[in-house]
Amino acid sequence: MFPEIRKKLGFGMMRLPTGDDGVDFEALKPLVDHFIAHGFNYFDTAKGYHNGQSETAVKLCVAQRYPREKFLLTDKLSHNFFKTEADIRPLFERQLADCGVEYFDFYLCHAITRGTWGQYIDCRALDILRELKAEGKIRHIGLSFHDMPEFLEEILAAHPEIEAVQLQINYVDYDDAGVRGRGNLEVAKKYGKPVMVMEPVKGGVLTRLPDEARAVFDRLGGSTASYAIRYAASFPEVTCVLSGMGTMEMVRDNVSYMEDFKPLDRTERAAVERVREILKARDDIPCTACRYCTPVCPRDIPIPDLFNDYNLKKAYDGWNSSFYYGVHTRDHGKASDCLLCGACERECPQHIPIRDHLKEVAKQFEGGK
Ligand code: SF4
Numbered sequence: 519m520f521p522e523i524r525k526k527l528g529f530g531m532m533r534l535p536t537g538d539d540g541v542d543f544e545a546l547k548p549l550v551d552h553f554i555a556h557g558f559n560y561f562d563t564a565k566g567y568h569n570g571q572s573e574t575a576v577k578l579c580v581a582q583r584y585p586r587e588k589f590l591l592t593d594k595l596s597h598n599f600f601k602t603e604a605d606i607r608p609l610f611e612r613q614l615a616d617c618g619v620e621y622f623d624f625y626l627c628h629a630i631t632r633g634t635w636g637q638y639i640d641c642r643a644l645d646i647l648r649e650l651k652a653e654g655k656i657r658h659i660g661l662s663f664h665d666m667p668e669f670l671e672e673i674l675a676a677h678p679e680i681e682a683v684q685l686q687i688n689y690v691d692y693d694d695a696g697v698r699g700r701g702n703l704e705v706a707k708k709y710g711k712p713v714m715v716m717e718p719v720k721g722g723v724l725t726r727l728p729d730e731a732r733a734v735f736d737r738l739g740g741s742t743a744s745y746a747i748r749y750a751a752s753f754p755e756v757t758c759v760l761s762g763m764g765t766m767e768m769v770r771d772n773v774s775y776m777e778d779f780k781p782l783d784r785t786e787r788a789a790v791e792r793v794r795e796i797l798k799a800r801d802d803i804p805c806t807a808c809r810y811c812t813p814v815c816p817r818d819i820p821i822p823d824l825f826n827d828y829n830l831k832k833a834y835d836g837w838n839s840s841f842y843y844g845v846h847t848r849d850h851g852k853a854s855d856c857l858l859c860g861a862c863e864r865e866c867p868q869h870i871p872i873r874d875h876l877k878e879v880a881k882q883f884e885g886g887k
């Protein structure tokens with residue numbers, strides 16, 4: 519474990535407050551201040567978040583305003599920002615400069631799947647990260663992982679230099695065949711690797727529960743997000759749970775129950791199980807809105823937006839889903855424009871059969887095309 523991570527909640531810098539020009543740095547500063555004032559110290563960014571503005575937000579809102587020992591920072595080596603071995607070091611140095619720091623506490627190979635890992639191996643990424651660690655520019659090397667437990671085991675067995683693993687854990691997907699949260703957590707535990715959790719609220723889905731599910735938590739008190747985040751944090755091998763926080767209301771809520779964290783008790787676990795049953799009974803598409811699929815689509819189909827419209831329609835019978843389907847497809851491709859090329863599915867960390875689902879989406883919103 520990493521004792522330097524003082525509390526089990528991390529500030530995910532991927533859903534920050536925004537305005538007309540992108541991230542609203544002035545709006546973010548008080549959120550950061552509240553978080554740090556209550557003893558939290560872990561921040562997580564990546565070059566691709568907010569089109570590069572997340573790293574700038576780290577510099578302007580955290581690094582330039584707090585002494586370095588007051589915060590821990592995780593950044594990532596993302597496969598879409600390097601092509602060759604020679605690209606990695608300059609990219610890394612640029613990330614340090616963009617964040618305004620001299621070193622990263624954690625530096626992760628980002629969004630690893632069988633499809634992306636070969637690029638890291640071919641480019642000797644781990645050798646370079648080990649060199650950077652020896653130079654004092656990385657404290658700990660890690661991995662953010664989106665594939666099956668068998669593959670995680672292959673990697674951890676071959677690369678003992680990986681010290682931590684970032685995994686998707688949420689109470690809906692924990693046993694899901696496409697995500698395998700439980701299996702991956704068990705592999706991390708077997709190899710003694712502390713776990714950081716991403717997507718505890720499933721890209722926000724678990725904060726927007728249908729009435730029947732919300733009522734289960736309402737009877738206990740506490741926000742819908744609180745049960746999702748505490749669920750993930752209750753696993754002993756979990757060191758830190760990331761939450762993307764875009765408003766002061768979210769920061770205050772998260773801080774209120776994570777400052778003095780207590781694992782879910784038996785009654786709360788039963789409530790979570792009931793909510794999981796309610797949600798699983800609904801025919802939704804398990805998209806986390808990571809948007810890895812959209813840049814590769816030749817028809818410019820806004821896949822996660824259309825899936826969200828579909829999920830809202832199904833889960834909430836949302837009266838305005840059709841309206842938003844029109845908004846989302848006004849300047850972009852529609853579900854029925856899909857060429858069935860499959861490029862999107864190769865990028866999807868959730869292994870979603872996107873083409874099949876787009877046919878359902880077209881049927882729902884375009885009248886059976
Ligand atoms: S399969 Fe369809 S949605 Fe996926 S990349 Fe190809 S055209 Fe786009």
Ligand code: SF4
Pocket residue numbers: 804805806807808809810811812821822865866867868869870872
């Ligand atoms: S379909 Fe897959 S890759 Fe695309 S946004 Fe959803 S989870 Fe991400």
